[in-house]
Amino acid sequence: MANQSVFTLINQQTGNLAFKIFSFDDNRHFDHLQRHNYYSLIWIKKGEGKLKADFSEYDFTGNTLFAFSLYQPFMLSSENIKGVAIQFHPDFFCIHKHQNEVACNGVLFNNIYQPPFTLIDEISSLAFESLYEQIQNEMQNQALAQYELLVSYLKIFLIKASRLKAEQLPNFPENTSQKEPFILQNLKNSIESNFKIKHSASDYAEDLNISAKALAKITKTYFNKTLTDLIAERIVIEAKRELYLTNKTVKEIAFELGYEDEYYFSRFFKNNAEVSPQLFRETVGYGRSAN
Structure with a gap:
């Protein structure tokens, strides 16, 4: 134009x-x-x-x-x-x-x-x-x-x-019980603390003492995502950070994120990031500059 x-x-x-x-x-x-x-x-x-x-x-x-x-x-x-x-x-x-x-x-x-x-x-x-x-x-x-x-x-x-x-904090609907936002905060804390070792939605439901079905409904209502999606996103964000900031091997990063099989982790990363860990590193990091 x-x-x-x-x-x-x-x-x-x-x-x-x-x-x-x-x-x-x-x-x-x-x-x-x-x-x-x-x-x-x-x-x-x-x-x-x-x-x-x-x-x-x-x-x-x-x-x-x-x-x-x-x-x-x-x-x-x-x-x-x-x-x-x-x-x-x-x-x-x-x-x-x-x-x-x-x-x-x-x-x-x-x-x-x-x-x-x-x-x-x-x-x-x-x-x-x-x-x-x-x-x-x-x-x-x-x-x-x-x-x-x-x-x-x-x-x-x-x-x-x-x-x-x-x-601009999330606006909870007026008819929401006080219990649900409290559970959401606990869920966020639990994901941040455990995403490297707990990868399934049922793990977090058990942590929060709530049924998996109820937690799934609350998560979808407030975050517009499934709990499985949230967990996967958090793992991938950490993997991207490690790939950019460090020179650790993909195998080392996979192990630190709770995956014993490097190839399974690489498939998981590519499925969620649409790019392999190696290609991500080649096009984004390992951080070459001082910035």
């Missing part, structure tokens, strides 16, 4: 995308299944439609910010959207290594318990618009310390978006 603008930085060592921003005024970028070896922030300024991500489907309207992690599958169905996108490879900026500074991992990205989007209010919209313009200006200006300035703008964008997302 005539008013579309795309700015891209390429990693000179690998030839892969490092950092990219672009504006869009239709859905052609996102109307097919996306699985990228980089992070994507997609800000829908105007329009509405449906998002398919992982195992779920959501309706969306304007002033919504999507955040998708490495190889996370997503697709947008819409005919009238306008907005901007920011995409970055972990070699350009690693959210794991900068967790103490930015704290977006588990909030914006890799949050298996909440939908992968944040609603943007008017004040935040002005702040994000200003940041995007600064990034765009810097992308056109290959001056001294361009990389450092771009990372600074990206950090601010991620921090503001993470704060906004953190404020």
Whole structure:
């Protein structure tokens, strides 16, 4: 389109995308299944439609910010959207290594318990618009310390978006008993504590002293996912983190995640991530840079 603008930085060592921003005024970028070896922030300024991500489907309207992690599958169905996108490879900026500074991992990205989007209010919209313009200006200006300035703008964008997302806690229906949210919090705690050793839904039902059928119904109602999906997502997120941040073998990672058979684990990873552990490592990590 005539008013579309795309700015891209390429990693000179690998030839892969490092950092990219672009504006869009239709859905052609996102109307097919996306699985990228980089992070994507997609800000829908105007329009509405449906998002398919992982195992779920959501309706969306304007002033919504999507955040998708490495190889996370997503697709947008819409005919009238306008907005901007920011995409970055972990070699350009690693959210794991900068967790103490930015704290977006588990909030914006890799949050298996909440939908992968944040609603943007008017004040935040002005702040994000200003940041995007600064990034765009810097992308056109290959001056001294361009990389450092771009990372600074990206950090601010991620921090503001993470704060906004953190404020938007799940809204439980009014007729919900107090017991169910309490069980959900216990379930989240149990998954975080046990996902490396407990892989079946029945394990968690037993942990929480609730029937598997009842827990399955509650999980589907509040997270729009099955409990099996939640467990699988959590295991894959940890595996991706290990593949990127460490030089452990796939066999070592599999064993640490409770899988004695490396090949069974590799099949499980590929079924859920649509990419083998080895290809994920080749295209994303092991973290080569200091970022």
